[in-house]
Amino acid sequence: MNRRAFVTAALSSTLLTALPLRATGGETPAPFHHDQVVARARELAQQDYRPRQEVPQDWLDLSYDEYKAHRFRTKDAIWSKSDSSYNVDLFLPGLYFRHAVQVNTVQSGMTRPFGFDMSLFDRGEIAPPLSTTGPLGYSGLRLRTQLDQPNKKTEFCVFQGASYFRAIGVGQAYGLSARGLALKTGDPMGEEFPDFIEFWLEAPAPNQRSMVVHALMDSPSVTGAYRFTVTPGATTVMDVEAQLFAREDLDNAGLAPLTSMFLFDRTNRYRFDDFRPNVHDSDGLLIKNGNGEVLWRPLANPTHLQISSFMDENPRGFGLMQRSRHLQDFEDLEANYHRRPSLWVEPRGDWGKGSVTLVEIPADKEIYDNIVAYWRPRDTLPAGAELPLSYRLSWGEDPQMDLARVVDTAAGARIFGDPGRLMTVDFEAHPLLEGDPEEFEVHLSSPHVETSDGVLQRNPATGGLRLAFSFAPNAENHVELRLQLRRGGRSASEVWLYRWTA
The missing domain is CATH 2.70.98.10 (Beta-galactosidase; Chain A, domain 5)
Incomplete structure (x- = not known):
């Protein structure tokens, strides 16, 4: 079978x-x-x-x-x-x-x-x-x-x-x-x-x-x-x-x-x-x-x-x-x-x-x-x-981890500017994410491509934070991405890992 x-x-x-x-x-x-x-x-x-x-x-x-x-x-x-x-x-x-x-x-x-x-x-x-x-x-x-x-x-x-x-x-x-x-x-x-x-x-x-x-x-x-x-x-x-x-x-x-x-x-x-x-x-x-x-x-x-x-x-x-x-x-x-x-x-x-x-x-x-x-x-x-x-x-339900969770990931083609991919990552409303988005450090990296700095802003629909960023895959057939939000050097969110494939 x-x-x-x-x-x-x-x-x-x-x-x-x-x-x-x-x-x-x-x-x-x-x-x-x-x-x-x-x-x-x-x-x-x-x-x-x-x-x-x-x-x-x-x-x-x-x-x-x-x-x-x-x-x-x-x-x-x-x-x-x-x-x-x-x-x-x-x-x-x-x-x-x-x-x-x-x-x-x-x-x-x-x-x-x-x-x-x-x-x-x-x-x-x-x-x-x-x-x-x-x-x-x-x-x-x-x-x-x-x-x-x-x-x-x-x-x-x-x-x-x-x-x-x-x-x-x-x-x-x-x-x-x-x-x-x-x-x-x-x-x-x-x-x-x-x-x-x-x-x-x-x-x-x-x-x-x-x-x-x-x-x-x-x-x-x-x-x-x-x-x-x-x-x-x-x-x-x-x-x-x-x-x-x-x-x-x-x-x-x-x-x-x-x-x-x-x-x-x-x-x-x-x-x-x-x-x-x-x-x-x-x-x-x-x-x-x-x-x-x-x-x-x-x-x-x-x-x-x-x-x-x-x-x-x-x-x-x-x-x-x-x-x-x-x-x-x-x-x-x-x-x-x-x-x-x-x-x-x-x-x-x-x-x-x-x-x-x-x-x-x-x-x-x-x-x-x-x-x-x-x-x-x-x-x-x-x-x-x-x-x-x-x-x-x-x-x-999910186990409790005392860190802000990722609740949604979305992806699509970058419509304006150079060709590439646009990603959005939504974090839930959480006490660790309260305050001005500018107070948070965005740790975003990839071993395969350069990413944009990204825009971190409050999502009024969820009360949490959303990061939007882009990258150009170039000749890569897969791209590994890693993201975490920190505040004052301490973790505020779980680590988001993503594999994009062509």
């Missing part, structure tokens, strides 16, 4: 009908501890990789509408007949999802597998009869709990497809995804997608706010054991603990990878005949590096694959942000792009030397996830090695 076909499936996952798992009744509960998942991953890594069987062909041949026509009865969700604070729905395999995963529940330290039960969902008129034998199971799971609506359990988190998962804060709409691990992203030989092949779900108590999900990962190059502690809210927080085991040398591994979509904004609007002014799940990469410097890199939809590396040691955080928060930014009443979450990664412990890596893939439609960001360690993880990993994921 190529990358674009797969991420299309991931984008569609929250629209799919769900199927609960029911215990078959014949299994004897067994003691469970996360160390058992770690031991399983370690043992798998010492064996040759064995591809899993695909579900029967008639399941794979379903059309999208036929797939959706199999309707899950939510009243039969996992723990729906108990006083647990969570219900769990499980998704059908088939169509884009070629493999089933094993799902287990854990109650009072004892685990029991659930068996596949076709009788727990209703078939619509167009739903064809399907095979009932073969490697059947479930393709993923969805978490529901009481959020902002009393006595109603609302969905907020989905694990489905390879090692993909995503979540939202209260009132938000699904957007970007995270993954357990990215391998060989942007590699000419193709990307490798590790799979979560088994889940263990710990049953929460009646008033418990967090839920714990364990996952076993397998792939030709690596195995892994994951533990997710998920806490929903205005910002949904996931504490992730993982142990990776390398089957082969891992020289292009992406830790804590994020996957999103960026089609266009005001920097490349001219390429798309579309009624909307912007189309994207995320509009920028935010980094707080090991030195405490805050970097903002607006995203691009390039005409050729481009990879950017931000060298660092022990990063404090990175993430893909959605800063466009008004309906008029998109004018889309269905996609609700203004309600898509930002996703911030906070490493725990010493991640050493490496780089925050941004991969931007050309895309012509919004159905493709064409943006990937992750931490790439500098050193290769050799075959047979183990790597412990711990980090926090926050799904919601």
Whole structure:
């Protein structure tokens, strides 16, 4: 399956009908501890990789509408007949999802597998009869709990497809995804997608706010054991603990990878005949590096694959942000792009030397996830090695950095004077930017071209500051730009980084 076909499936996952798992009744509960998942991953890594069987062909041949026509009865969700604070729905395999995963529940330290039960969902008129034998199971799971609506359990988190998962804060709409691990992203030989092949779900108590999900990962190059502690809210927080085991040398591994979509904004609007002014799940990469410097890199939809590396040691955080928060930014009443979450990664412990890596893939439609960001360690993880990993994921609004943020970047041809490009960068209204614009120092530079001095002025629409400047690309096919506002020698804004391409 190529990358674009797969991420299309991931984008569609929250629209799919769900199927609960029911215990078959014949299994004897067994003691469970996360160390058992770690031991399983370690043992798998010492064996040759064995591809899993695909579900029967008639399941794979379903059309999208036929797939959706199999309707899950939510009243039969996992723990729906108990006083647990969570219900769990499980998704059908088939169509884009070629493999089933094993799902287990854990109650009072004892685990029991659930068996596949076709009788727990209703078939619509167009739903064809399907095979009932073969490697059947479930393709993923969805978490529901009481959020902002009393006595109603609302969905907020989905694990489905390879090692993909995503979540939202209260009132938000699904957007970007995270993954357990990215391998060989942007590699000419193709990307490798590790799979979560088994889940263990710990049953929460009646008033418990967090839920714990364990996952076993397998792939030709690596195995892994994951533990997710998920806490929903205005910002949904996931504490992730993982142990990776390398089957082969891992020289292009992406830790804590994020996957999103960026089609266009005001920097490349001219390429798309579309009624909307912007189309994207995320509009920028935010980094707080090991030195405490805050970097903002607006995203691009390039005409050729481009990879950017931000060298660092022990990063404090990175993430893909959605800063466009008004309906008029998109004018889309269905996609609700203004309600898509930002996703911030906070490493725990010493991640050493490496780089925050941004991969931007050309895309012509919004159905493709064409943006990937992750931490790439500098050193290769050799075959047979183990790597412990711990980090926090926050799904919601931007993290607070105590510096003025960039809220918009626009670009176009310089209409008057010599040929060239005109850029405008808008900074939000912020206490650090109060006062006369002449009090601020503009630090604008490029290793490739000379830029104009620029004009810094108050933007009456936002209350913040806008810098307008120009440059002539000449023979350059790409130009790197860097900008920061300072006052009295101290940082007043984050650092804006931009790559212009011909």
